[in-house]
Amino acid sequence: MSSFAGVSVVEDGGLCDSTVAFINTSSECGYHLLVVENYSRTNKSRPTSESVTSREFGVGGHCWLIKCFPNGKSTDCADFVSLDVVLDDDDDGKTPVKAKFTFSFIDQVEMQNPLYVGQAETCSFPSKGSSWGYDRFVRKDAVERSMNLEAECFTIRCDIMVCNTEDDDAAGHGNGVRLPDICHHFNNLLQTKVGADVTFEVSGETFPAHRCVLAARSKVFMAQLFGPMKETSTVIHIKDMEAKVFRALLSFIYTDSFPGMEMDDMEDDETEVDEMRLQWLQDLLVAADRYDLQRLKFICEMQLSENIQVSSVASTLVLAEQHHCSGLKEACFKFIQAQSPSCLQTLMASHGWQHILATYPLVLNELIAKLIALNQK
Structure with a gap:
């Protein structure tokens, strides 16, 4: 998995101001987002061979830049958007930096796996200013037809993998990213509001974010932030969600x-920790389903399926029914089928089971049908 290395927002052809000029990740594999807003104006302001440039960011112990040429890097590719990744280290004369890189639109998730990045050609960057890229990354007319341009914007993701062949230990963990590293860089973004153009207020906490990034990942955010009924306020209030859940989202x-799950929420009692993690998941x-983040929803389903208990199966089954999680629902049924008579008595006496009986009788009918089929076998 790649480590997050910051966001650059370009608007009307220029880089938006920010309070932080450099975001660094020590991981050998990281990615930076280049958000281009008001595409038409950016396109007009940059003739062929002129680029818009990201802010500097760090991956694998080196400094990098992204250059985007809206009208092509040269007259030979004037009908294309060109992209370059540039080494921006201050100290010249060292061993050339060897790295692999890929560019993709942010919604092209399959292109962003480190295994895919690792298949790219290794390029040598001998000194500051050395660059590699794609003169014909994508045709301009294809960009202009893109769904990402409903909001006159698109987001390019640049994944970089530094190849450290002299350090076997570093190369051994180059594809891994520790959770604390990810959280550190993400929290740094929230605190510094780098290029943020919208703020969410959730249960008393504020979260700056980028409209284009959210819209590119979620159709719900696209409709909320750029659709006919879009939120025009720079502060959007969410009152029915906990701050820690929105932060995770x-x-x-x-x-x-x-x-x-946030470590500050942890308690010494293992049972309390399990209960808090269950509620958090x-x-x-629910939040992933609300914002149509299907991969996150699927991961939550898998986590919940692996941690079903007698005390939680009723609430989990209700959740699965409410949010159309067929896999999680089936896991709950299998768990119930495997329980002893005494455990089933405990389950049926619980408040959660009584809620199922009163509110979701069809779920009970489905379970009974499965138990009958199991006994017949």
Whole structure:
């Protein structure tokens, strides 16, 4: 998995101001997002061979830049958008930096796996200013027809993998990213508001974010932020969600990694920790379904399926029914079928089971049908 290395927002052909000029990740594999807003104006302001440039960011111990040529890098490719990744280290004269890289639109998730990046050609960057890229990355007319341009914007993701052949230990863990690293860089983004153009207020906490990034990952955010009934306010209030859940949701959107539960919430009692994690996972699944983040929803389903208990199966089954999680529902049925008579008595006496009886009788009918079929076998 790649580590998050920041966001650059280009608007009307220029780089938006920010309070932080450099975001670094120590991981050998990281990615930076280049958000281009008001595409038409950016396109007009940059003739062929002129680029818009990201802010500097760090991956694998080196500094990098992204250059985007809206009208092509040269007259030979004037009908294309050209992209370059540029080494921006200050110290020249060292061993050339060897790295692999890929460009993709942010919604092209299959292109962003480190295994895919690792298949790219290794390029040598001998000194500051050395660059490699794609003169014909995508045709301009294809960009202009893209769904990402409903909001006159698109987001390019640049994945970089530094190839450290002299350090076997570093190469051994180059494809891995520790959760604390991801959380650190994501929290740094929230605190510094790098290029943010919208703020969410959730249960008393504020979260700056980028409209284009959210819209590119979620059709719900696209409709909310750019649709006919879009929110025009720069502060959007969400009153029916906990701040820690929304923070996890944003973390997934920006890092494409499953977030860990916040350590500040942990208690010494193991039972309390399990209960809190269960509630957190259930709330995160609801949030993922609400914003149509299907991969996050699927991961939550898998996590919940692997941690079903007698005390939680009723609430989990209700959740699965409400949010159309067929896999999680089936896992609950299998868990119930495997229980002893005494455990089933405990389950049926619980408040959660009484809620199922009163509210979801069809679920009970489905379970009974499965139990009958199992006994017949």
